[in-house]
Amino acid sequence: MRREDELPFGTTVRESIRSENGDSPFANLFFLVGLLCLSLQFVSIGGAQPGQLWALAALTLFFAKNSIPVLGREILVYGLFLSTAVWLTLYSGYAHVKAPQQVMKFAVVYPAFFLVGRHLGRYYLKHKLPIGYPMIVLFFVFEIAVQKFEAPVIYKYVYFSIDAIHGSFLERNWFALFFFAVSYMVFLQSKRKPVDAVLFLAINVANALVSESKSVLIPCGIVVLLQVRGHTGIKMLLVAAGSAFYVWRFAPELSGHMLDERIKDERGLAFVISTGIAARDWLGHGFGFVEAYFSGTGIYVMGLGKGVNSIFLTPLDFFLIAGIPGILVWLIFFCGFGFGWVATASVIPIAAWSFTNPMHQSELTYLLLGYLISYSRGTGLDASAPVERMGNSTTRRQNRLLTTGISS
Numbered sequence: 001m002r003r004e005d006e007l008p009f010g011t012t013v014r015e016s017i018r019s020e021n022g023d024s025p026f027a028n029l030f031f032l033v034g035l036l037c038l039s040l041q042f043v044s045i046g047g048a049q050p051g052q053l054w055a056l057a058a059l060t061l062f063f064a065k066n067s068i069p070v071l072g073r074e075i076l077v078y079g080l081f082l083s084t085a086v087w088l089t090l091y092s093g094y095a096h097v098k099a100p101q102q103v104m105k106f107a108v109v110y111p112a113f114f115l116v117g118r119h120l121g122r123y124y125l126k127h128k129l130p131i132g133y134p135m136i137v138l139f140f141v142f143e144i145a146v147q148k149f150e151a152p153v154i155y156k157y158v159y160f161s162i163d164a165i166h167g168s169f170l171e172r173n174w175f176a177l178f179f180f181a182v183s184y185m186v187f188l189q190s191k192r193k194p195v196d197a198v199l200f201l202a203i204n205v206a207n208a209l210v211s212e213s214k215s216v217l218i219p220c221g222i223v224v225l226l227q228v229r230g231h232t233g234i235k236m237l238l239v240a241a242g243s244a245f246y247v248w249r250f251a252p253e254l255s256g257h258m259l260d261e262r263i264k265d266e267r268g269l270a271f272v273i274s275t276g277i278a279a280r281d282w283l284g285h286g287f288g289f290v291e292a293y294f295s296g297t298g299i300y301v302m303g304l305g306k307g308v309n310s311i312f313l314t315p316l317d318f319f320l321i322a323g324i325p326g327i328l329v330w331l332i333f334f335c336g337f338g339f340g341w342v343a344t345a346s347v348i349p350i351a352a353w354s355f356t357n358p359m360h361q362s363e364l365t366y367l368l369l370g371y372l373i374s375y376s377r378g379t380g381l382d383a384s385a386p387v388e389r390m391g392n393s394t395t396r397r398q399n400r401l402l403t404t405g406i407s408s
Contacts, residue, residue, distance in 0.1 A: 027123065028130035034058065034116075035131075038364055039143070039178060041170045042156045051363060055112045062119045069122055069374060070115065071339075077332050081318075081325040082107055088322065089286030095296065096288035102309060103287055113363045114333070117370025124371075125378040129189055133199055136182055140203075143167030143175065144210060164212035173357055174364065176213035180204055181368045184223060188346075188375060194234045197224045201238060205245060215356040217246050219349030226345045266302040267312055270294075273301065274311050274320060284323035310361050314354035330354070333369055339377060346376035 037050035045053060062068045085106065089099050146155050146167045154168040164172040183203045190196040204220045207213070221239050228235055277285070277293070285293075290311060294304040303312070310317045314334070318326030331337040334351040336344035347369055350359060359365045 024127070027127070030058065031120065032130055035182065038367075039139075039168050040154055041174065042154055042168060052109055052112075055109070055116050055363065055367070058116045058119075059112045062116065067122075068115050068119050070118060073338055074332065077325070077328050078111065081322050081329045084284060084325045085287055085322040087286075088284045089288065092284070092286050094285050094289050095292040096286055097291040097295065098309060099286065099288035106287065109363060110360075110366045113366040114370040117367040117372075118374045119370075120367075121371035121374030121376075122378060124185070124189070125375050129185060131182060132186055133183070133203065136179065136186065136203060140179060140206065143169075165210040172211040173213055173215075174362055176207055176211040176216040177359070177362060177364055177368075179207045180216055180219065181364055183207075184349075184368070185371065187223065188227070192228050194228065194231050194238070197228050197235070197238060200224070201242060205242070209249070214246070215353055217242055218356065219353045222349040222352055226348070269299075270301050270304055270311050271313065271316070273299065274313070274316055278316065278319050282319075282323055284326060285320055287321060290317065290320060310358040312356065312358055314358055314360045317358060318360065330360075333366075333373075334359075336373060336376075339373055343373050343376040346372040 034051070034054045037054040040050045043050055059068075086103060088094075089096055089103065144165055144167065145151075147165050150157075151168075158166055158171060160171065166172045166175045169175040169178065183200055187196060187200040201220055201224065204216055208216050221242055224235055224238055288309065290304070291306065291309045294301055294308070295306040311320070315327060315330045318330045320326070322329075330351075332339075334347060334354055336347045350365065350369060350372075353359055
């Protein structure tokens, strides 16, 4: 691992740029294998998912190549969060459920995915992604077929939202996150014109329809507003069309009895109880507290309890885990705080999505966040300008780096 303002020993900036501009079929194959492994969430190899094993293998490889960019503040803030959370888990006096599993995820698995994402974002800033919308559509159809034909090994029946498509993923929200993530990566490499935005939205409208994930349309709208330069009227029209679709498709679930149920028995009640807990002890409660508390309390909260290790609101859950250090982790990694406005514009759709779903409990979230931070930092000052990545040409930022001697 190395800082972003350093180069491997004995390597000049010009040599670094030239070496990273070369095509690497192995790198593309490794990336595609990783995406496939990430989708096989019902498969277990020695107690670990294929995606987790892929990330650890990738991290080992990138460490050996000394090719993972990282900033000191990332290490400092996450180290503070992790040490605080572990200390609270051991000594706070609260009950905890499955704390060792949560510690393992936050200490090893999630950081591994984030660091792998940091490398991939930097790499694909200068190289063409090996996927496009046609491949995404094909895999989308494949995932639907996996569920329709109940493919052995890679598919299992899920009792929650039985009409929704989740394919080889553990649940519909991770299905929706996967296709949002890969389509977002492809969109960022496009010219980000209105036609590119239409293609991106088309993929994710279909994503929302089959997965029944209402919240996936929120980050999509933010991506269109922030990443398409100019064309204000067209952007507003696209967002309005998306909003109309949202109301048409999901209005019955957000009105009348169903809305009242969500407020009184599900998310509204969970929010009231959780904010009360946080107010009573703002120092934090450690890993595994949420499941222990809601499975042991006499108050029934729909969607929480045994087997559920977090509430739906990511920043509040981070606060319940480790207090202020938890909020700092959310601000830096989910909001891009301190990375510049370009990085913030890239990751803020995920931050917005995290207000409605426990995004911090998915490995893919950390992979995407790492990718977006590295990719956006490399694009320089213009968040909407596509970067030339093929051949021997260098980007505007790289040309500037040749004269300053600073690595991106």
